[in-house]
Amino acid sequence: MIAVEILQTVLLVAVAPLMAGFVSKVKAGMQNRPGSSILQPYRDLAKLCRKDRAVSRSCSWLFRLVPVVCMASMLILAAMTPFFYTGVLAPYGGLVTVVYMFTMYRFAMVLGGLEGGSTFGGMGSSREMMMSVLIEPSLLLGIATLAVLSGAGTDMGDISETIASMGIAAVGPALILAACSFMITLLAENARIPFDNPTTHLELTMVHEAMILEYSGRDLAMMEYSSMLRMNLFMALLGSLFLPWGISSTGEPVSLLVSLALAFVKLLTVAFVVALVESVLCKSRLFKVPNLLTVSFALSLIAMISLYIL
Amino acid sequence: MVGTGIDAVYLILLFVPAIAGMLLGLVKASGRIPVALCAVSCVIGMLCYPYHVYSPDLAYEIPVGSYLGSYAVSFDQLGSFFISISSTVFLMIVIHMSHSGHGYTPGYSGMCSALFLSVTLCMCAETAILLLMAWEAVSMVTFLMARAGMDEGARWRFLAVTHIGGLVLMAVYGYMWVVSGSGHLGDWDGLGTVLGQGTSMALALLLFIGFGTKLGTVPFHAWMPDMYAASPTHTTALLTTVCSNAAVLMLFRAVYSYIGADGLTDIGMVVCLLSAVTALWGAMESMVQTEPKRILAYSSMENMALVTMCLSMGLIFWNSSSSLTALVTLAGLLHALNHSVFKSLMLLAVDSVEDVTGERKIDRMGGLARVLPALSAVALVGVASLAAIPPMNGFISEWLMLQSLIGTNAISSDLRVAMPLLIAMMGVCGMIVATSYARLFGFMFLGRPRSQGAADPRPLRKGSISPMVILALLCIGMGMLSYPIMNVVSEGACLTAGIDASYRDGMSGSLEPLTLGIMILGTVAVVYAASRLLSRREEETDTWGCGGTLDERMQYSSEGFSQPIVRVFHPFYGDTSSIENGRYLTRFQEPFVKYIYNPLGTAIYRVSRQITRVQTGNIQSYLGYILVTLVVALMAVRLI
Numbered sequence: 001m002i003a004v005e006i007l008q009t010v011l012l013v014a015v016a017p018l019m020a021g022f023v024s025k026v027k028a029g030m031q032n033r034p035g036s037s038i039l040q041p042y043r044d045l046a047k048l049c050r051k052d053r054a055v056s057r058s059c060s061w062l063f064r065l066v067p068v069v070c071m072a073s074m075l076i077l078a079a080m081t082p083f084f085y086t087g088v089l090a091p092y093g094g095l096v097t098v099v100y101m102f103t104m105y106r107f108a109m110v111l112g113g114l115e116g117g118s119t120f121g122g123m124g125s126s127r128e129m130m131m132s133v134l135i136e137p138s139l140l141l142g143i144a145t146l147a148v149l150s151g152a153g154t155d156m157g158d159i160s161e162t163i164a165s166m167g168i169a170a171v172g173p174a175l176i177l178a179a180c181s182f183m184i185t186l187l188a189e190n191a192r193i194p195f196d197n198p199t200t201h202l203e204l205t206m207v208h209e210a211m212i213l214e215y216s217g218r219d220l221a222m223m224e225y226s227s228m229l230r231m232n233l234f235m236a237l238l239g240s241l242f243l244p245w246g247i248s249s250t251g252e253p254v255s256l257l258v259s260l261a262l263a264f265v266k267l268l269t270v271a272f273v274v275a276l277v278e279s280v281l282c283k284s285r286l287f288k289v290p291n292l293l294t295v296s297f298a299l300s301l302i303a304m305i306s307l308y309i310l
Numbered sequence: 311m312v313g314t315g316i317d318a319v320y321l322i323l324l325f326v327p328a329i330a331g332m333l334l335g336l337v338k339a340s341g342r343i344p345v346a347l348c349a350v351s352c353v354i355g356m357l358c359y360p361y362h363v364y365s366p367d368l369a370y371e372i373p374v375g376s377y378l379g380s381y382a383v384s385f386d387q388l389g390s391f392f393i394s395i396s397s398t399v400f401l402m403i404v405i406h407m408s409h410s411g412h413g414y415t416p417g418y419s420g421m422c423s424a425l426f427l428s429v430t431l432c433m434c435a436e437t438a439i440l441l442l443m444a445w446e447a448v449s450m451v452t453f454l455m456a457r458a459g460m461d462e463g464a465r466w467r468f469l470a471v472t473h474i475g476g477l478v479l480m481a482v483y484g485y486m487w488v489v490s491g492s493g494h495l496g497d498w499d500g501l502g503t504v505l506g507q508g509t510s511m512a513l514a515l516l517l518f519i520g521f522g523t524k525l526g527t528v529p530f531h532a533w534m535p536d537m538y539a540a541s542p543t544h545t546t547a548l549l550t551t552v553c554s555n556a557a558v559l560m561l562f563r564a565v566y567s568y569i570g571a572d573g574l575t576d577i578g579m580v581v582c583l584l585s586a587v588t589a590l591w592g593a594m595e596s597m598v599q600t601e602p603k604r605i606l607a608y609s610s611m612e613n614m615a616l617v618t619m620c621l622s623m624g625l626i627f628w629n630s631s632s633s634l635t636a637l638v639t640l641a642g643l644l645h646a647l648n649h650s651v652f653k654s655l656m657l658l659a660v661d662s663v664e665d666v667t668g669e670r671k672i673d674r675m676g677g678l679a680r681v682l683p684a685l686s687a688v689a690l691v692g693v694a695s696l697a698a699i700p701p702m703n704g705f706i707s708e709w710l711m712l713q714s715l716i717g718t719n720a721i722s723s724d725l726r727v728a729m730p731l732l733i734a735m736m737g738v739c740g741m742i743v744a745t746s747y748a749r750l751f752g753f754m755f756l757g758r759p760r761s762q763g764a765a766d767p768r769p770l771r772k773g774s775i776s777p778m779v780i781l782a783l784l785c786i787g788m789g790m791l792s793y794p795i796m797n798v799v800s801e802g803a804c805l806t807a808g809i810d811a812s813y814r815d816g817m818s819g820s821l822e823p824l825t826l827g828i829m830i831l832g833t834v835a836v837v838y839a840a841s842r843l844l845s846r847r848e849e850e851t852d853t854w855g856c857g858g859t860l861d862e863r864m865q866y867s868s869e870g871f872s873q874p875i876v877r878v879f880h881p882f883y884g885d886t887s888s889i890e891n892g893r894y895l896t897r898f899q900e901p902f903v904k905y906i907y908n909p910l911g912t913a914i915y916r917v918s919r920q921i922t923r924v925q926t927g928n929i930q931s932y933l934g935y936i937l938v939t940l941v942v943a944l945m946a947v948r949l950i
Contacts, residue, residue, distance in 0.1 A: 056853040060679030072833040092826040094819035114752035116853040122866020129745035130874035137737030154819030304730035
């Protein structure tokens with residue numbers, strides 16, 4: 001089944017810009033604009049790869065390494081994530097490691113933001129860390145809820161398979177609350193409205209964009225691609241762990257095809273919800289963000305505790 | 311009793327050079343020779359675990375006893391492994407010290423040998439009297455190794471707090487000694503059944519408090535940041551690594567072996583709560599410090615709190631699941647060992663940075679990664695380890711901790727309802743410390759130089775980088791090859807504590823650190839190579855300054871960096887802001903100092919003022935006191 005596992009990893013990596021394109025297309029539709037093509041992110045990445053790079057004199061060797069580490073950590077995560085098949089290419093550490101791989105990505109990006117001594121980079125890094133301090137517990141609690149709910153340990157494929165086989169019995173307060181919390185986490189982690197605005201270049205509101213401001217050319221392409229990939233991985237995780245029904249665990253061709261179709265439906269649905277949220281909400285003030293993140297934290301905490309007391 | 315001749319040779323090689331180094335240092339013969347002798351002992355100490363495999367029954371008792379019992383050492387599996395890792399760390403610190411150009415006095419070098427001797431004896435002492443003497447020696451030697459003059463109060467506070475802890479420990483060990491009727495620690499196994507439940511619980515709590523003073527459990531941490539910042543960095547490094555290792559090992563043995571973990575669930579809960587508070591507090595405070603050594607001091611506090619948290623959770627799990635107990639104690643002990651490696655690496659790096667720039671505040675450093683790439687690379691490994699980034703060793707022990715927390719589901723007790731809170735605590739803590747280390751590294755090595763010293767640093771001292779490189783490799787190696795280490799530590803811990811289970815049964819997920827590590831390094835290499843294929847011309851520019859030019863002050867300051875987190879957690883920080891002379895200042899007052907230590911100090915001062923009233927200086931009144939005392943004493947004797 002290694003071929004299927006490789007295929008799902010490649011697919012996850014390949015459709016990431018497509019999903020980003022889809023989100024902006026939906027947003028454009030909501031604003032009554034035709035919007036750019038759904039394939040625009042691919043063109044942007046290709047353009048960036050062709051361009052020259054400008055590197056600040058004040059930057060060190062780490063500046064060139066950061067995009068590589070960001071990209072690599074996301075590629076590894078893609079190999080660890082079940083998408084339409086419960087087996088994964090790299091089952092080397094389960095969900096806990098996934099959380100720490102996200103930390104690795106963020107750590108690298110934050111250090112990249114401090115490179116060059118740009119005021120924007122420092123600002124972005126500082127704000128990103130403030131948010132992630134509040135995101136991290138909900139993320140950990142969310143996955144702990146899954147592990148405890150399924151009773152299948154912390155390996156990704158096992159959780160997905162067990163919850164899928166539990167059928168409707170798995171749908172309880174724990175799973176619903178944890179999924180809601182994960183959805184908020186998804187928005188916060190991926191710099192979406194109301195936490196951050198991915199399209200802004202206004203100094204006062206930038207978080208993610210501020211950190212990658214100094215990057216250009218292929219470095220920027222890698223940073224952009226890895227953040228699209230991160231978004232896609234979060235959406236895939238939501239689909240295959242919190243709503244895993246229909247995912248193939250046997251690897252028979254028919255079930256794989258059904259599962260693949262379902263996986264894309266889930267992905268597009270989540271992307272649509274993200275676009276919807278982005279269209280109807282506005283970016284909240286930076287120091288109001290903790291309130292929303294605390295809601296996410298509370299949801300996941302209640303989800304976990306409800307497993308024991310209900 | 312020397313089993314074989316080679317045992318005697320080993321012990322002589324282990325202890326005699328250190329003793330010689332100590333004595334030579336005392337007579338102030340030379341600075342170099344004591345350091346060299348200490349290094350010899352360290353090298354032999356590194357071989358302790360391999361030697362234990364070769365000769366498992368290594369033990370020796372000095373044939374002359376004393377009034378308080380004999381002096382004996384013995385090496386078990388856990389102890390010898392701890393000695394091996396601690397000696398490695400010790401050796402690296404000593405090598406760095408001898409290349410650091412601090413010009414330490416012969417006395418200081420002698421003290422290094424004395425510290426090695428006392429720490430090693432703490433870990434291998436077989437009789438209570440030797441253990442207590444060694445523990446006392448550790449406190450005294452570290453006190454002497456703290457620099458006099460910089461912040462004299464700091465080291466006296468340290469002395470006072472550790473002695474309060476030491477007194478508590480002396481009472482506990484003394485009590486156990488009396489009850490067991492033997493000074494040999496080997497006879498103390500399962501003393502808890504003799505002691506009874508109430509006494510066991512009291513003793514266990516006192517043990518956690520006594521060692522907690524050394525490990526920085528709140529509210530006994532008040533000495534730590536000042537002491538760490540005021541001491542020479544090598545003292546700090548030795549104090550936070552090898553001394554903490556010894557304390558953790560002694561604590562583990564005392565609680566799990568002598569008293570026995572059975573029936574200590576309530577104490578486990580209390581200590582667990584205290585540790586969680588300590589970890590959060592250490593993490594949060596490390597965010598706002600502006601001196602690297604203070605940041606690392608609070609981070610030590612956080613890491614050691616995680617260790618005590620694991621040890622206390624072992625007590626909670628004891629009656630429910632022995633495999634979970636094995637897992638969580640392994641997580642704690644392994645974290646202590648890992649901590650000693652990455653923390654010493656960071657402290658040595660900080661020492662080198664302070665040396666080349668001549669600055670002590672991170673707001674006056676910056677941009678060093680460009681001029682000192684090698685130093686910044688090893689420091690990056692250190693911060694990545696501290697921040698638990700895979701595949702470093704810090705990640706492995708945190709992974710084990712989270713595994714045991716998630717595994718709590720398996721226990722039947724209602725206590726598991728509290729576990730989600732601990733998971734959340736781990737999450738918040740982990741992220742705040744990651745922020746704090748990103749800040750530490752970012753402001754030391756990245757950005758633009760913030761002072762003349764950072765802009766034009768002295769060259770790195772020859773030979774000072776090699777110990778750091780070795781420690782950095784150890785960080786990666788102990789992460790990627792963690793299974794053999796975990797097996798050894800867990801086997802030793804289970805032998806000591808009498809746990810009859812494998813930690814692997816407690817793990818609810820799989821972890822393959824070696825494959826994961828190779829995969830991470832491999833993917834980074836492949837992505838790098840692939841990106842080189844795209845590579846085009848690279849243009850060198852200035853950092854974008856919105857059209858203007860940036861001077862060195864026009865970048866984020868370290869205080870600004872931590873500002874958002876401080877605002878979010880404002881009520882806990884107790885920070886006050888004010889504008890003085892056109893400068894915006896934020897002050898942090900530790901609530902523990904403000905609400906516990908300061909009132910306590912005031913109260914003691916007030917009481918002593920009252921007591922001085924009887925000191926009239928008049929000989930008649932003193933004679934009167936003596937008379938009254940005599941009469942009262944005689945009456946008391948008569949009545950009793």
